[in-house]
Each structure stands twice: as C-alpha cells, then as structure tokens.
Amino acid sequence: MTEITAQSIDEALRAQLEALDTNVESREVGTVIQVGDGIARIDGLKDAMAGELLEFTGEGGKIVYGLAQNLEEDEVGAVLLGDVTVIRENDQVHTTGRIVEVPSGRGMLGRVVNPLGQPIDGKGPIEAEGYRPVEFRAPGVIERQPVNEPMQTGILAIDSMIPIGRGQRELIIGDRQTGKTAIAIDAIINQKGQDMICIYVAIGQKASTVANLVETLEKHGAMEYTIIVSATASDSAPLQYIAPMAGAAIGEYFMYNGEDGQPANANNPGRHVLCIYDDLSKQAVAYRQMSLTLRRPPGREAYPGDVFYLHSRLLERAVKMSDENGGGSLTALPVIETQAGDVSAYIPTNVISITDGQIFLVTDLFFQGQRPAVDVGISVSRVGGSAQVKAMKQVAGSLRLDLASYRELQAFTQFGSDLDKATQQQLARGARMTELLKQGRYVPMPVEEQAIAIYAGGHGFLDSIEVEDVTRFRGELLDYLRGSHAGILEDLRTEKKFTEDIESRLDAAIEQFKQNFASSGIVE
Amino acid sequence: MPANRYHAKAEVDIYAKTLLEQLNAKGGIDAVMEARSQMEQIVAYNRSHIELNRAASDATMAPEKRASLVKGVFSNTSEELSSVLGVMAQRGGLDILPRVLAAYNDLIKNQLGVTVVDVVTRVPLDDHLRDLIKNKAKNELGGDVVLREQIDTNMLGGIIMSAGSRRIDASMNTMLEGVRTTLKKTS
C-alpha cells in the first residue's frame, strides 16, 4: 500500500527532476491562420508530414495537440484533438516529429479512456507499459497465418452457423435497435477465462449509454479484461475519427508483446485481443465532417474519396500472427448501422466488402421475438468454419439445412394447402430449431452446451416438445446434464467431438430427462 | 487574382521583388527590415480582423477607391510599401499579402544574402550578447546576420530566437511550463 507522505511526494518530484531535459532545440514553428469547426489552418510548417502530431500553444501556455491532414503549397490543414476553444489566430504551432501515439499496457485493463489514451473514469492516472502509434501498417502476408482458433461469442445462433475465428473481421450490421451492441457485449462477457483481452471502442454514442455498458460489464465481471475507448457524441469529430485506430493500437500492444512486455516471438506468445468498433458508420460521419471542413472534395453521399481506405486500413490490422511472431491475434468486430435495412448504401457496402463475413440483424425478427435477431440466411462467415470446434461442426451442418428447408417450406405453406406428413414434420422441426436459437442477454453458453442443444434438436428429441417449451427444455436439460451427467459434458469438452460412446450416453440421458420433463409439464 | 497558380505565384513574386528592390535601393537593409516587420504586423492583424480585408476586396467599390482607402490606412508606413499595398487592393485585395511576405523573406535570404534573426527578450541586449547570437546564427545558417530585437516585458526571462520558420525557445516561461508538466508526471 502506498502511503501519502511528504517524503514520498518529495521523492517523486526529485525523480522527475532527474529526468528533466533542459536542452533547448530549435523547432519548426508555424502560425494559426484560421481556426474553427475543430480544424485549424496553419501558415508555415513546410516540413510537416501527413498525419504528424502538431503541438499548438494556446492561451496561457495551454498545449493542444493536432493532426496534420492537408499539406498544401503554403499552408497546412490540421484537425485539433482536445480543447479547441483555447486556440486563436496567430497562435504558435510546432511539429513534433511523431505521429499520434497512445499508451497501452495491463494498467489500462478495466479502465475507460479517451482516444488519446487518457483516463476518463476518475480512477487516477494510468501507468503505461508502452506506446503504440495510432496509424500502423498492418502485418504483411509472411507474418500472418490463416485463422485457426475459434473466438466463441457464447451465442448459439452465431457460434453454430456463423463461427468467428481469432484474427477474423466479422461485421455486425443492422438497423437501429436490433441488438447489435448486445451481441458485442455478450461476446465480451463470454471471453471470461478465455485469456482474451477485449477492447470496446464507443464512437459517437451517448455518454450515458457508455456508462451503462461499463456498469453491465462490471456486473458480469468482464471489466477485468476489458478496455473501453470512448469518443462520445460530444467529443470533436477528430477524436471520433481516431478512436477506432486508437483502440486497435491499444490492442496491438498486447498482440505484439508477450506477457512480460517484451516483443512476441516463437517462445514468447503474443496475446489474443478482441476489438469491437461500435460503430464505424459514426466514424465515417465524423471523417466526412472533418474532410468537408478541411475542404476536401466530397464524393458519393458527400463522403471523401478515401473513406474506403480509412476502413480498409483499420480492419486490415485484424490479424492472426504466425507462430514465429508469437501467434497472437486481433479479432475485429466492426458494427455498422443501416438506415431502414439499406445495405447498399455507401459505407455498408464498403465495410461488407472489406470484412470476412457479416452478421445481419433484422428488425422483423427482432419484433417477432426471435432474439438475437440474426438472419441466418444472409449472414455468413467466410473463414471462421476452419476454426470451428469439431463437435459443433458435426451438429451445425444439419441445423443449417433444417433451417434452410424450413424457410423454403414456410414460404410455400403460407398459401395454405394440405400438407403431407413429411412436410409437416419438416415444418415442426424447423419451428423448434428456430426456437432453439433464441437466447437471452448476458447468458452466454459454453460451446459444448451449445453443441448438445443443437444435437438434441437435430436428433429429433424436441419433435414431441411443444414449441413454447423448447427454450425451457433446453435450459433444464443442460441443468440436468450439469447436475447428473457432468461426465458427458466433460468428455465432450476434452474430446471436442461427438464419439459413438458420447452419443449413446447422451441419447440415454436426454431420453431419461425427457420423461421427467413431460411429466412435469402435465403437473403444470 | 489569376486562376492559374503559376500566374498567382508570379504575381506574388513581382510584388515582393519590386518592394524589396525599391526599399533596398532607397534605404538599404534597414528599410527592408522595417517594411518586413510592418508587413508582419498587418498580416497578423488581418488574421484576426476581417474588416480591412473585406473593404480591400469589396467589389462594389471602384478599384481606385479601394487603392486610395488602403493607402490612407497605411499612410504612416514607407511610401513604397503603402503604394504596393494600394496596387494589391486595386487588383483584387490583400488576401495574397501573407504569400507576398513569404516571398519577400525568401528574397531577403537569397537575393541579399541576409539572415534575419528575430530575438525577443525581457531586457535589452548588450553588444556582447548581440555578437554571440550573430556568431551562432552565422555559423549555423550562413549569410550576413541581421538581428531584429524586440522587448517583451511579459516574459519572465530568457530568450526566443527565430530564423525563418525555425525557432529556439529558451524563454523562462516555456522552460517553467516544461518543468511543471514534468513534475506533474507520476512515474
């Protein structure tokens, strides 16, 4: 425990004075010509580099940082990060020779920071282990390896049919109020004990929403391994613009460095990071605002021409490193909000084409009570299949087929005609499978339990259960298995696939449970 | 103002060159320096005050009237400078003045071979210090060094030296600010 004594303060001050650099170097200075809308135009600074960090000296010697964006013939356009009100015309600006860096390290876990890495949760200063540049070149082909480990979200519908691997980029897309953030939060909560570091980047959201989210994560014990980077709606556009990149940079520190803080290599494995950008449409809007005030020419939907590059270079930083480079990973879950389900708008099409798949959330399903409202028909994961657990692969194939044929039949049977027995059976199976995929919030399921639930559905154990009872059956069955047949779950966990032995024991157990379940249903 | 930026640059160069040559012929380096500091003041004033700029480029006014207006405003500057400003106003406005100033500075350096070092201090310099600074600048930048001294009583102490776009800020204020930030850092 630290004691606050005069001596400790004295020591701290002395230590800082030791490090004080009294050398004065010459620096290139410029003058602010114009300031407003969070941007500044600067005269001079002929040596400034694109994206370089600029230091503005404002009223009363206050330092405000900015980013050099437009390098023109005799002036520089820069965006201001921080308090724009202290900067006036004729203020001095000088270059720093650095680009924006954010602090990172274990000290940030459980903290809420702004896009510059400064704490905003009132829990005191953060001890940084290292700094990472906000803009960073994504690793090349040689440094990567294909995605091969699963990143379990704990959501049945996603882990079974749209599996996500560590190092993948999976888009979560949907209208407002369809549960996009809920999926992201569930995914974070499910990473407990998975040796995963989660970074949630809130862009342009209400501060109260972010506060709620922090509370939720804390309640579920998920803040211990989570860092929240928050650029709320009241932060300036440049801050919202760099927020996702800052989140990626904070995550990259953990991926490129091992547990001991040294660069990761074959003997010093890098860690696994999950990065959620919620949401990139707001970042694009912030970037549009910035670009327009910088007088860059507008393109489609008034976005600047390089908005595709903005998102592609951000998402390209999601990676699964090769074993020689420590085998760490950075999984990206960007979120995009669509307007009235229009996925052909500029930003959604861009991000869909960049990512390795997408999870579509649909308003209709949401209001039908199908939550999470994932439309499994048009949601895909292009690379996650190779990272899926074998047990899940065994059962999920039939699930997809069942649901596909169900949807097809459902469309036909809406015309209302006599159905033969096989069709009826297929409809009944489909209805139960759809019901099986419903899941509450904050109740992630371990993968072996998900596999068992789908196994029970796929092998017809649910066919005689009423549709309304399916979720209850699933919950009680898993409770029963956990209580009385923990061996089956344990074996499935270690074997990671359905062997004949496990299948026969599981069949017997489910059959036995079903008898009890049916009787309890009558009593009620 | 011409649409082609090469034309614009040529125009700026003509203004700067005319001004420099006339001033140099008439009053030597001192007149050149005097006009330079006056132009700097005008540019800085124009950045935070829009009225003069607007009046100088007001299309509803006859060009001759604009020229006489601007000449009137800057009547206490040298004749050459005020007439150049008047021509600028007549031909479209004072928007290009910062570029003219930049070109003027380049010409001072390249054509006259003079390095201008702006020095800001709290107390007046003595000759010993002037020699010291001149030697330093001469060694590092070359050319004949001309010091432009300025006294700022708001400064606590120390010195700020600027040459071109480069600046050495050894003022007490900046140093103390640095000390303050360092001391506030927790390790």
Add this chain to the structure above:
Amino acid sequence: MNKRAKNACARICSVLAAASAFVAFPALAFANEEKEGIAVILPDMNEFIPMLIAFIVLWIVLAKFGWPAFDKMIQNRSDAIQADLQKAEDARVEGERTLAEYRQELDQAKMQAAQIIADAKQTGETARADITAKAQQEAAEMIEKARTAIETEKKAAAAQLQGSVADASVEVVAKLFGSGLTDDEHRALIERYVNEAGSFNAS
C-alpha cells in the same frame, strides 16, 4: 350340465320305474301268506322264479344301460375334479411367480428411490459447494476491488498533491525570476541559454 348327463339321468329314471313294477307283485303275494315253520323263510317257487327272472331282466337292463351311464358320470366327475385341481395348482404357481415379481419390482423401486435421493443429495451438495465457493470468490473479489479502489484513490490523491506542489514551486520560481533579477543577471542567463541552445539547423 351337459346334454349327455341329462340323457343318462332320463335312462336311470326309466329303469327304476320298471324295477318298481316288478317289486309290486311280491307285495301282492305276501298278502295271501298262510305257511308256517321253516317254510316261512324258504322261497316259494312260484314267487321265486318270476322274481329271479325279474332280477335277471333288471340286472341285464341295468348292466346294459344303467352301469355305463353311471360309470361315465363318475368318470366325468373325476375328470372335472382333476381339472379343477390342476387349475388351482396353476393359479397357485402363477400367484407365487407374480408375488416374486412384485417383490423384485418393489426392491428395485426402493433402490431407485435411494439412488435418486443420493443423486439429489449429491447435486445439492455440489450446488451448495458451488454457491459457497462463488460467494467466497465474490467476497474476495469485492475486497480486492475495494482495495484497488482505495489504492487508485490514494494514487490520484498523491498525484494531485504532487501537482499542486509542482504548481506552487513553479509559481515561486516565476515570481523570483520576474522581478528578482537585475538586467545584468538576466543577460548572464541569456548568454548561458544561447550557449546551451541547440542548432538552428537541427531537425
């Protein structure tokens, strides 16, 4: 009763009727009894012969019709009794078997009940252990959290204190410099700074 038994009964009745007709004649003969001594007990030949004939006829008739019917009746009855006995025996065996089965089932049920209770107990036990462990862990976590919170508070306080000390010292220095130095001292300071300063060309 079956048909054959009825037939047999009818035959026996007709035979008995015929026999009683024969017996009626001696009763008529005794009515005119006049003998004495041994003759009383010796049969009278004219009575004896018809009686013998009647007896023989009766015997033949009985042997021919009566006896087989009777014999058959006896046989039937014996068979019936035999069958009934057999049935009873079977029923008894069956009963014993069922009883054994019931007993076995009862035993099984008892065992199952015990098993279920044991299972339930075990589940309860694990659940309790789980809950206790969880509660303990939560308590430990809370304590840990509180501790970190206190720690961060302290750190924040220390940082703030350090900040105000720094501010105060800088203010003091600024005051001293501003008016406390003579012009010559200022110049000496400037000289030092110019000598120490980096180059104009340094990047």
